[in-house]
Amino acid sequence: MRRGGRQPPPTLIPVRDSKTPDDPCLTFEPTTWGSFVAALRDEGLGTPVPSRAAASS
Known part of the structure; x- marks a missing residue:
């Protein structure tokens, strides 16, 4: 790890399933992951998520 300054952007983003941490991870290019x-942020997964107010009623 470099000290001071910024680190270069990652070449691959590793993603692992937390339920099976010993399995291999998937890797994505930063632009694909972004x-x-x-x-997800803009469109979601297509399944409405109930609001907290509706869930507690």
């Missing part, structure tokens, strides 16, 4: 995260 697009996935942006789509």
Whole structure:
């Protein structure tokens, strides 16, 4: 790890299933992972999530 300054961007983003941590991880290019995260943030998974107010009623 470099001291001071910024680290270079990662070449691959590793993603592991927390339920099976010993299994291999999937790797994604940063632009692909960023697009996935942006789509989740902007569009969701297509399944409505009940609001907390509706869930507690």
